[in-house]
Amino acid sequence: MMKYIVMMSIFLVVFAYFVYKPFPKGAAEPWKQSMVATGYEIVELLGFVSETLGLTSHINVTRWITTMSGLVFTARNTVLVSEELIDGVKVRISRPKNVHHTLPGLMYFHGGGFVICDPGCMASVTDLLSEELKAVVISVDYRLAPEHPYPAAFDDCLAATRHVIQHADRLGIDKYRIGLAGDSAGGGLTLSVALKLSSNLDPQLAPIKVIGPIYPGLQAFDFRLPSYIQFKDGPSLLSLRRMAMFYLNYMKANTTYLTAFLSNTHVSKSLRQSVYASRVSPKLLPPRLQTYSEAPEQQDGDEDVSNEIQSILLDPFFAPLMSDDATLKMLPPTCVLIAELDILRDDGFLLAERLKGLGVQVQLLYYEGYEHAFLSFVDIYSGAANAVHDLAKCLSQYL
Numbered sequence: 001m002m003k004y005i006v007m008m009s010i011f012l013v014v015f016a017y018f019v020y021k022p023f024p025k026g027a028a029e030p031w032k033q034s035m036v037a038t039g040y041e042i043v044e045l046l047g048f049v050s051e052t053l054g055l056t057s058h059i060n061v062t063r064w065i066t067t068m069s070g071l072v073f074t075a076r077n078t079v080l081v082s083e084e085l086i087d088g089v090k091v092r093i094s095r096p097k098n099v100h101h102t103l104p105g106l107m108y109f110h111g112g113g114f115v116i117c118d119p120g121c122m123a124s125v126t127d128l129l130s131e132e133l134k135a136v137v138i139s140v141d142y143r144l145a146p147e148h149p150y151p152a153a154f155d156d157c158l159a160a161t162r163h164v165i166q167h168a169d170r171l172g173i174d175k176y177r178i179g180l181a182g183d184s185a186g187g188g189l190t191l192s193v194a195l196k197l198s199s200n201l202d203p204q205l206a207p208i209k210v211i212g213p214i215y216p217g218l219q220a221f222d223f224r225l226p227s228y229i230q231f232k233d234g235p236s237l238l239s240l241r242r243m244a245m246f247y248l249n250y251m252k253a254n255t256t257y258l259t260a261f262l263s264n265t266h267v268s269k270s271l272r273q274s275v276y277a278s279r280v281s282p283k284l285l286p287p288r289l290q291t292y293s294e295a296p297e298q299q300d301g302d303e304d305v306s307n308e309i310q311s312i313l314l315d316p317f318f319a320p321l322m323s324d325d326a327t328l329k330m331l332p333p334t335c336v337l338i339a340e341l342d343i344l345r346d347d348g349f350l351l352a353e354r355l356k357g358l359g360v361q362v363q364l365l366y367y368e369g370y371e372h373a374f375l376s377f378v379d380i381y382s383g384a385a386n387a388v389h390d391l392a393k394c395l396s397q398y399l
């Protein structure tokens with residue numbers, strides 16, 4: 001037994017040495033962040049090995065591991081958790097215990113690049129939000145790509161949201177106090193659903209009070225924004241390649257387009273000069289973020305790829321930053337949470353800046369020294385718990 005433990009320990013130390021990821025300068029909690037990054041590396045390695053051995057796909061390995069890690073989270077004794085099927089969509093509901101009057105509601109859309117995860121991945125965050133906001137949080141288990149490409153995830157989130165607004169009474173929710181939030185891919189879904197509901201306002205449907213996109217992914221038009229250049233190889237979970245793979249899966253495009261995505265040539269020259277380019281222009285960013293860490297030498301776009309994916313790439317429910325100003329202007333007050341060391345940093349800033357320019361109430365919650373998806377480690381990073389607290393405070397001002 002002892003021999004076994006010693007051998008396992010040696011193996012783990014050697015293994016950790018090879019996958020150990022130091023964190024860049026400026027990390028807020030470097031030791032913990034390195035450990036998390038190493039965890040991601042191990043998952044990547046297992047995915048690669050099992051795909052190479054022909055056992056199962058990289059995506060499925062990642063899904064299993066994230067589901068398993070979701071199971072070990074610590075439940076909070078202040079919230080009651082249940083699962084339901086609403087309008088054919090599975091949801092996980094967190095409700096403050098021992099409260100019998102109606103409460104505000106928050107729809108929540110988890111992240112995972114439209115490809116992995118489920119409400120379990122963000123259970124610590126949604127339960128904490130329920131406790132801090134004193135709200136019923138409904139986390140949607142939407143269908144995932146590539147098995148269910150766009151618009152499956154969007155359709156599920158929209159259907160669940162409509163259902164909750166229409167049947168708020170039954171759920172103990174005040175239909176005039178409903179907000180939307182989500183992280184990463186789910187931050188994009190937050191915007192898509194809010195845009196759909198605010199632009200097609202159905203008089204029967206009470207309006208959304210507030211939205212809280214958390215380091216959202218909002219566009220696949222320009223992969224050469226300053227943060228895309230600066231963080232193309234990480235740190236931690238996200239990289240340009242991963243983003244490109246997520247979007248390719250979600251749009252169900254031919255994976256041979258990966259090369260065009262990586263070189264940012266998936267958009268034709270004429271599109272690059274169109275009004276769509278102006279909606280994600282780096283010139284909209286705060287001046288201090290406009291510097292490129294590497295000169296963006298841009299080759300001409302591949303017309304064939306561009307034509308093939310154009311309709312989806314410019315679809316505002318696929319990529320919310322493609323919306324025109326008149327539509328964006330109809331959004332409710334917005335709390336945008338952004339991480340500094342994140343390839344998606346500029347997507348968040350573009351949203352905040354455009355909304356500000358249009359007179360929409362927007363609060364920016366910016367976390368220096370943190371990476372993409374840091375809220376997932378709310379039980380590990382002290383900064384993540386603070387960020388959830390700040391987000392709850394911001395949302396509650398409008399809810």
Ligand SMILES: *[C@@H]1O[C@H](CO)[C@@H](O)[C@H](O)[C@H]1NC(C)=O
Nearest residue numbers: 056057058059060145146147
């Ligand atoms: C994951 O596994 C399931 C069941 O074996 C399979 O149907 C599905 O196609 C796999 N998905 C991916 C992306 O490999």
Ligand SMILES: *[C@@H]1O[C@H](CO)[C@@H](O)[C@H](O)[C@H]1NC(C)=O
Nearest residue numbers: 252253254255256257258304
């Ligand atoms: C993807 O594109 C390649 C090269 O153009 C082509 O050979 C292949 O058949 C395409 N695959 C699919 C699934 O359309």
